[in-house]
């Protein structure tokens with residue numbers, strides 16, 4: 001029995017429900033009368049940003065908009081958003097969008113009141129940027145986050161991801177990145193096209209499953225993880241097949257929030273680390289890269305966490321299986337089958353990655369992205385990892401275990 005001390009982090013206020021965006025103005029005006037919305041041009045075009053602006057105007061909150069965010073945002077976007085926030089001096093930052101926009105909003109809110117550039121706060125990048133990240137000294141601007149996808153859970157986490165010279169990297173996690181108000185409106189996510197629905201949904205599944213596999217999983221995080229796994233298994237196929245299925249959208253938003261809370265407190269392990277070794281270089285959406293890696297990371301860990309994988313299977317509604325080992329294998333097969341049902345790739349080969357790239361991906365995993373998997377239950381070692389990559393390239397799962 002372990003009596004270790006458990007830390008639990010959460011946002012100060014979560015507003016969840018259909019049309020919750022209408023609450024934005026009332027929540028915002030407690031911080032002042034002048035807001036900077038950080039978002040992207042697509043969300044402006046489809047009218048999502050208008051909904052936020054309408055609610056703010058009703059509450060007499062003046063609005064400026066920074067709409068230059070992009071998927072997997074580059075460092076340049078972070079620097080530009082920070083410059084705009086410093087120049088305009090808003091009383092609050094409101095992030096509207098998927099994980100990328102929300103991550104840029106978190107960093108902008110922090111850097112509007114702190115010195116230095118965004119790059120100063122990123123974890124050291126081996127061979128490129130060896131210095132330790134600066135510490136945020138001053139309190140950030142008030143921060144409201146409004147997710148428009150159901151996946152990243154960024155609205156309830158203390159993490160932010162950045163692309164630097166073609167590779168994914170992380171800002172040093174910070175409680176200042178936890179927002180003051182997360183406003184989760186499943187109606188906003190209901191405009192996602194099928195591909196975005198599945199890639200963001202599988203990202204959430206990966207957060208939840210990795211948070212179970214992690215050695216840091218604890219009595220506070222596990223209920224969030226397992227509930228997310230249950231809801232995603234029940235509703236992601238429905239949200240994919242029929243985007244107007246509002247019940248499915250509602251529960252997928254709930255699932256992403258649950259998974260985000262688990263992610264915030266436990267972090268990820270091997271699947272996200274593997275995904276980082278090829279996603280940015282090949283411009284593969286984050287959730288798609290996590291989906292490719294997830295069943296292989298589960299299989300890699302299987303010898304040490306059969307009981308945990310069996311629990312994941314139970315949450316997914318998998319029946320039968322006999323002993324723990326076979327139940328664990330059924331859970332891995334259930335994840336793999338879910339990916340297939342959603343029309344997602346399940347091998348590196350399918351997304352156009354060459355077999356000759358395996359050595360450099362392994363080198364990245366073992367030297368650059370090590371900070372992502374200190375809590376992976378099985379030690380990450382070159383030989384078994386090479387075997388994992390070779391099978392992941394071909395799409396061979398559950399053959400020898």
Ligand SMILES: [Fe+2]
Nearest residue numbers: 152203207286
């Ligand atoms: Fe993720």
